Amino acid sequence: MGIRTAAIIGGGSFGTVTANILADNNIQAIQWLRNQDIADSINQQHVNEQYLPGIALNPSLKATTAIEEAVVGADVIFVSVPSKSVRDVISGFAHLISPQQALVSTTKGIEPDGFLLMSQVIREVFPDNPVGVLSGPNLAKEIARKELAGTVIASENSDLRRDIQEALSCDYFRVYASNDVYGVELGGALKNIYAIVSGFVAALGMGENTKSMIITRSLAEMSRFADAMGANPLTFLGLSGVGDLVVTCMSPLSRNFRVGYAIGQGKTLDQAIEELGEVAEGVNTLRYVRAKAEDSGIYMPLVMGAYECLFHGADPGMVARGLMTGEHASDVEFALPKHEI
Numbered sequence: 001m002g003i004r005t006a007a008i009i010g011g012g013s014f015g016t017v018t019a020n021i022l023a024d025n026n027i028q029a030i031q032w033l034r035n036q037d038i039a040d041s042i043n044q045q046h047v048n049e050q051y052l053p054g055i056a057l058n059p060s061l062k063a064t065t066a067i068e069e070a071v072v073g074a075d076v077i078f079v080s081v082p083s084k085s086v087r088d089v090i091s092g093f094a095h096l097i098s099p100q101q102a103l104v105s106t107t108k109g110i111e112p113d114g115f116l117l118m119s120q121v122i123r124e125v126f127p128d129n130p131v132g133v134l135s136g137p138n139l140a141k142e143i144a145r146k147e148l149a150g151t152v153i154a155s156e157n158s159d160l161r162r163d164i165q166e167a168l169s170c171d172y173f174r175v176y177a178s179n180d181v182y183g184v185e186l187g188g189a190l191k192n193i194y195a196i197v198s199g200f201v202a203a204l205g206m207g208e209n210t211k212s213m214i215i216t217r218s219l220a221e222m223s224r225f226a227d228a229m230g231a232n233p234l235t236f237l238g239l240s241g242v243g244d245l246v247v248t249c250m251s252p253l254s255r256n257f258r259v260g261y262a263i264g265q266g267k268t269l270d271q272a273i274e275e276l277g278e279v280a281e282g283v284n285t286l287r288y289v290r291a292k293a294e295d296s297g298i299y300m301p302l303v304m305g306a307y308e309c310l311f312h313g314a315d316p317g318m319v320a321r322g323l324m325t326g327e328h329a330s331d332v333e334f335a336l337p338k339h340e341i
């Protein structure tokens with residue numbers, strides 16, 4: 001049937017960029033946000049100066065602070081608020097939604113109670129609706145400049161996968177599909193932790209070999225965690241895994257990288273978060289993954305080291321150095337038969 005109308009929940013950088021692509025693709029897109037001044041400036045000046053300064057938005061994109069104006073009758077609702085607000089925000093409009101309306105999360109985080117990913121939270125609130133996840137190497141500020149990027153739509157619903165591919169694909173944005181919702185979403189949440197570690201390494205002026213080792217061992221650690229959680233670590237070889245890990249670990253545009261960089265420079269976590277002024281999901285994700293790894297006995301030296309630096313003031317240099325003395329692990333352990341490693 002295709003998507004003709006879309007609501008985008010959240011007025012931040014990724015919500016705005018998603019809404020703008022939809023508007024560019026002639027979909028009637030309405031963005032819901034809380035701040036009336038930002039809504040007015042999207043409607044009148046066609047800019048979101050707080051989150052995407054200097055970017056001209058499509059004039060057909062509308063913004064509203066009235067949730068019913070956005071969600072009632074929308075073919076698809078993109079959820080793009082920070083993970084700690086997702087359940088409250090979606091529960092607030094659940095009474096306005098009918099079962100054929102689809103919901104797609106772009107939020108890369110974890111709800112601590114039950115260790116739920118965002119599509120699982122959405123599924124609890126909307127048990128009868130089509131649900132999907134959009135995740136990939138998607139720095140909003142680059143996409144806003146229409147630099148080429150790819151992403152993944154993951155859903156068990158093949159109609160929704162196809163509809164989202166059609167709705168978001170354009171000459172600067174390519175949408176691949178997956179039916180491994182959990183694997184795609186878990187990769188997007190976990191990589192934020194390792195972007196923080198990569199920020200330490202960059203701030204400390206460590207070498208290119210060190211950076212490469214950190215990224216590759218991050219993938220090994222993420223895969224070990226995925227395996228223990230019953231997920232398929234092979235999904236991490238795609239854009240939502242390796243792709244997003246690499247961009248977030250290498251780019252100063254990444255907020256998680258910037259938090260790590262600030263801590264590597266000797267700032268406190270509070271200072272780093274205050275300077276950022278935007279969400280860095282990896283901070284809370286680190287808390288929850290570290291607790292899960294401890295409870296489940298999963299070997300995650302980078303997570304444990306990063307946790308000590310963020311929350312107990314340990315030396316950020318020791319996270320990379322810790323790899324040199326840690327328990328010996330295999331290189332690509334999830335792909336090898338267990339008896340060989």
Ligand SMILES: NC(=O)c1ccc[n+]([C@@H]2O[C@H](COP(=O)([O-])OP(=O)(O)OC[C@H]3O[C@@H](n4cnc5c(N)ncnc54)[C@H](O)[C@@H]3O)[C@@H](O)[C@H]2O)c1
Nearest residue numbers: 011012013014015080081085106107108138139140278279
């Ligand atoms: N920015 C990116 O490059 C990017 C790319 C892909 C995915 N994401 C993910 O998208 C999610 C949102 O990120 P973002 O970059 O848009 O964040 P952001 O910090 O730019 O903006 C978050 C927005 O959510 C709003 N918000 C927060 N709590 C709210 C609440 N309770 N009710 C209503 N609005 C609320 C804020 O006011 C703000 O407008 C995150 O999980 C992030 O990991 C971001």
Ligand SMILES: O=P(O)(O)OC[C@H](O)CO
Nearest residue numbers: 136137138139254255256
């Ligand atoms: O700015 P970050 O660190 O939240 O990363 C943004 C996106 O997740 C990159 O794909």
